[in-house]
Amino acid sequence: MTDDDAQHDGAKQRDDSSPAKSIFDVFFRIPPPLKRIFDQTPLITYPENEPPLRTANIERNNNLLYIFTTDTEARNGRPSFNPGCLKWQTYLKFEGIPFCTVPSTNHASPSGALPFLLPAGRGQDARSARDPIAGGKLKRWTATQKENKEKSREPEDVRYEAYASLVDHRLRRAWLYQLYLNPANHALVHRLYIAPCSSNPFVQLTIAHQLRSSATTEILKSNTTSAASNIVDEDEILGGAREAMEALAELLGDNPWFFGQEKPGIFDAGLFAYTELLLDDGLGWAENRLGVMLRQSGGLVRHSDKIREVHF
Amino acid sequence: MRLYVLGPAFDLPSLDPECLAAIALLQSLGPEEWQLIPTHDDTHGLPYLTLNNDNNTAKSIHGFASITHHLRPHLPKFGDDIALTSFLHSTAQPLLDLSLYLSSENYPTTRSAFTKILPWHTNYLLPPRRRAAARHRTENLGLGGIDVDNVHEDLSGRPEGFDGVGKEQGAGFEVEAQKRASLLLPRKDTLKSFLKRPEHSAVFKLHSLAENFFGPLQDILESTEGKYLHGDKVSAVDCLAYGYLALMLFPTLPQDWLARTMKRKYGVLVAYVERIHAELRLGTNVGDVMALSQCRDEEEGVAAHRSARAMTLPWSTATTSTPIEVLMSTARELLSHIPFLSPSTTILAKGKDRIALWQQFLPALLTLATTAMGTAVYLSIRTGLIPWPHGETVHLFGRKRLVDYGHLGAALGGLSLLGR
Incomplete structure (x- = not known):
């Protein structure tokens, strides 16, 4: 029996016991013919739908x-x-x-x-x-x-933050530039981000425009204050990325992982996220200058290859 | 060599970290002949260095990184330096933005510092623009709470209870009444609710931001053997670090959380900044520099003034702008605030294929097309080129009214009239 029926029964009992009807009962009473029909149709609770x-x-x-x-x-x-x-x-x-x-x-x-x-x-x-x-x-x-296992320790190197900013700042800028602002790679952006969203050409055009303009604002935001406010300079971005890669390769040296750790940590993951995609020929880059730069510094390629072999 | 920078403020040679770094760099290089020129024209970015070549053509170099590269081309680049430069740019800049521009209590101080060094018209253009850029850079930090007047309403410095002319007394009374009432009501501040208030949570965020910057920098400085980041000589990275740290430490601001944190916990950094400041003799009196522009005689007067005031930097007279330049810069600034008309971002690329022009200006083109179409339709209807589709008057033949059916029809017609 559902809640409604129970309430209704309760109301009926109250009717029998107390002659004075409340105004609610007078106005909202279900007419007897309708009530008979309702009584005959029980409320059905359907079972939960199966997941897709x-x-x-x-x-x-x-x-x-x-x-x-x-x-x-x-x-x-x-x-x-x-x-x-x-x-x-x-x-x-x-x-x-x-x-x-x-x-x-x-x-x-x-x-x-x-x-x-x-x-x-x-x-x-x-x-x-x-x-x-x-x-x-x-x-x-x-x-x-992983409470029972040993906690993964942060590398204690004092330069950790400085080098992390190279990945999060310079490589990210260059990545945004190469993927979204380089017109040669527009087909790639279209395949990865635009086509899965919509098949309507007008919607696709809008999404493409939005992606490009948000990439531009991100790059301008990370410009130094000395740069002019509305100029995206390709040489500056790619030069910065090249410097960053050289610095990172120098830091890695011959070690397997960064900062001489015994197992890879979040810094390695953050760098691998860029190097893997830049070195991946299957992704379909039309122009991949960052990848070319990256291949010149052997240490980073070795680092990326190792992670890919073990984990993917 | 002439170095153009944003003018001096807070007893420092410049108000901009990179300009400050460039001045420190040139000063550290020693006795080369150079001039320091305060300017307000930042269309191509500041600082910039102009060089006179042999054939009298001026070449200009923009930005601290390029200036460093030009002045010390054969210097080996250390990985640590590159990382530290990137760290300074990405971490110190938001802190300066928050402290100098965004905080609504500190901004009036920054603004008055600008007022001293800028010509009158730039005062309305440059500080708001820099503030907008700072707001833009820090909006993802979620610290809008300290920017009280971002709705164009500056409530600081008004007397208590003042709320517009004419409403003064009433508003004051209401505030008083509310204060009394809140005293009567039971009020329990748990520790959690206390900490969750926006002004307090902002303080925590600011402190963690500041520690994330000062902490690693102090660790790096302590790990090096010498007085500076590379031994005992001031290097380019030192100059850049000085540029940011000096602007955090030296200005006296109403909300000096940044300087306070630095002095309380990071004494090594304070000593480092003060050491560079003293060694390179970068102390500057704003009034003296601005007084240079009163010098009539170009060369002699300036030099005499400089030696009279014991200026340690080769200051020269500030750049002035012609009325046409004033008009142009004002117009450009106004234009940049109009949506769809504002100049779009230029992308300097060497590649052959650029983004197609129509794609770059898509919103502007769409707006233009819609407006043009609407205007065309309106005009053609107005001039009668296209008639408004109102149609002809309708005539129906052979339709019979009730009256046409004789007596009975007339009676029915009367009835229907009665019923109306």
């Missing part, structure tokens, strides 16, 4: 990492084509946390940007506890996941 078929191959008790990727690549666990996503994908692999990748877009993310991770839920009751974890908080979450 395409999610069936994903084990529900696994961590799900939502990144920019394609269906087939997600099934094979291939690297994402977005450096921001690939960094965390690689880091989770370094830390030995099992996860499945799911293709997604920025619109799906609670924070507005990929990647994010849905931790594995244990049983139906844990659903409310399965809050998604945004990219920036993944590191802390990873640390909580």
Whole structure:
């Protein structure tokens, strides 16, 4: 019996016991003929819908990492084509946390940007506890996941922050420039980011324009204050990236990992996110000057190859 | 050699970190002949260095990195220097932005520093532009809370309870009443709610930002053996670090959290900055530099003035602009605020294929096309070129009214009239 019926019965009992009817009962009483019909039709609660078929191959008790990727690549666990996503994908692999990748877009993310991770839920009751974890908080979450094992230590080198800014600042600028602002690579952007969103040419045109203008603002924002306010200088960006690569190669030297660590850490993941994609010929670069620069510094190529062999 | 920089402020030779770094670099290079010229024209970026070649053609070099490269071309580049330069640019710049431009309590001080060095018309253009750029750079930090007047409403410096003319008393009374009432109401501040208030959470964020910058820099400085980052001589990276750190340490601001943090916890950095400042003799009196422009005689007067005031830097008279330049710069600034008409970003690339022009100006083109079409339709209708589609008057033949059916029809017609 549903709640409505129970309430109605309760109202009826009250009618019998107390002669004074409230104004509610007078106006909102269901006419007897209608009530007879209602009594004969019980309310049906349908069972929950099955999840869509395409999610069936994903084990529900696994961590799900939502990144920019394609269906087939997600099934094979291939690297994402977005450096921001690939960094965390690689880091989770370094830390030995099992996860499945799911293709997604920025619109799906609670924070507005990929990647994010849905931790594995244990049983139906844990659903409310399965809050998604945004990219920036993944590191802390990873640390909580492995309480019994030894914590991964941060490298103690004093230059860590300085070199991290080379990757996050100079390489990122050059990446944005090469991918979004170099017209030769427009076909690649179209295949990776625009075509999956819409097939309408007008919508595609708008998305292309938005991507290009947001890349331009990002680059202008990271310009030094001494630069003129609305000029994107290719020489300056690529020269900066070349310097950065040389500095990073010098830092790596003959060590397997950065800062003389025994196992790769988040710095290696952050760099690999760019080097892997720049060295990947299968991605379909039309013009890849950064890749050419990168191949000249052997240490970084070796670093990238090693991670790819072991983890992907 | 002439070095053009943004003018002096806060007893420092320049208000801009990179200009400051360039001055320190030239000063550290020693007795070469050079002139320092305060300017306000930053269309091509500041600082810049102009060189007179043999055949009297001026060549200009823009930006601190290029100036360093030009002055010390054969210097080996260390990886650490490159990393540190990038670190300074990416981490110190937001801190300066927050401290000098964004904080609504500090900005009036910065602005008055600008007022002393800029010609009157630039005062309305340059500081707001730099502030907008600073806001743009720091908006992803989520610290809009300290920027109280970003809705064009500066409430600082007004008397308490003042809220527009005429409403003064009423508003004051309301505020008073609310204060009394809130005293009566039970109010429990848990520690968590206290910390979650925007002004307090902003303080935490600012401190963590500052520590993320000062901490690594101090560690690096302590790990080197000498007085500076490379032994005992001031290098280009030292100059850049000085540029940023001096602007954090020396200005006296109402909200001096940055300088306070530095003095309290990072004594090594304070000593480092003060050492460079003293060694390169970079102290500057703003008034003296500005007084140079009163010198009539070009060469002699300036030199005499310089030695009279014991100036340690080769200051020269500030650049002046002609009325046409004033008009041009004002017009350009106004234009840049109009959507769709503002000049778009130029991309300097060597590649053959550039982005097609129509793609670059897509929004402007779409707006233009829509406007043109609307105007054309309106004009052609207005002039009668296209008639408004109102159609002809309708005539129906053979339709019978009730009256046409004789007596009965007339009676029915009367009835229907009655019923109306």
